[in-house]
Every structure is written in structure tokens, then in C-alpha cells.
Amino acid sequence: MKTMTYDEVWDMTRQLTANELLQLMQDISRYLQQQTQLSNATSLLELEGLGSEIWADVDAQNYVDQERASWQ
Secondary structure (H helix, E strand, O other), X not given: OOOOOHHHHHHHHOOOOHHHHHHHHHHHHXXXXXXXXXXXXXXXXXXXXXXXXXXXXXXXXXXXXXXXXHOO
């Protein structure tokens, strides 16, 4: 299937009737809402703080220093 360019799509939409354009806009709006809902459901920000209890008693700078020392 050939991918259409923006200009090709725009030329096609200009041939639609007013009612067809309104229907197309509604369909695009619905599609965008669904895509937004999907991307919100998988946000990495929801993982913030997960497992923080594991690091509660760890000195961050000491940990980084030990890791860097292990690279040498």
C-alpha cells in the first residue's frame, strides 16, 4: 500500500462535501482521543518512586563512587 503525502490527502479532502468533511473531522478527533488515552495509560511517570524503599538506607554518592571504582 502506497503511503500518501500530506498534500495528496489535502487535495482529496478538498473534494469532499461539507457533510463528509464534518464526518472526517469527527473520525479524526475520535482517533486522536483514543491515541492520547493509550499513551497516557503507558506513561513511565506512573513508575516514579517504585522500589524507593530498596534505596532508602543507601548513600547515593557512596554508591556511585563504588560503581565508578569497579569500572577501573
